[in-house]
Amino acid sequence: MRAGQLEAQRGTRALFAEATAGRGDLTAFERQVLAATALTALAVAIDEWVAVDGRSARPELIDTAFAALGVDQS
Known part of the structure; x- marks a missing residue:
């Protein structure tokens, strides 16, 4: 598996x-x-979203994950 x-x-x-x-x-x-790196950041953001029962906005968690990598999203 x-x-x-x-x-x-x-x-x-x-x-x-x-x-x-x-x-x-x-x-x-x-x-x-x-x-x-991008896939891992995305997975961590989704894991966090699940951990808080969806109380955080998924797009914001994803943005935060990529910001932690130093990715400028502007």
Whole structure:
């Protein structure tokens, strides 16, 4: 089961990385790192939203997660 989960994560990470191809001067490796980081930030925001029974706004939690990474969303 764990192997299947890891494979699914790799596949999702690859999709995110492919979506950023041609944007900027990033290597394929750098795009994979950014995709993995973005997915983790998103997962942590969703985990927090679930932990507080949806009392926090999901978009704000996601914004906060990316802000913690130093991502400028303006």
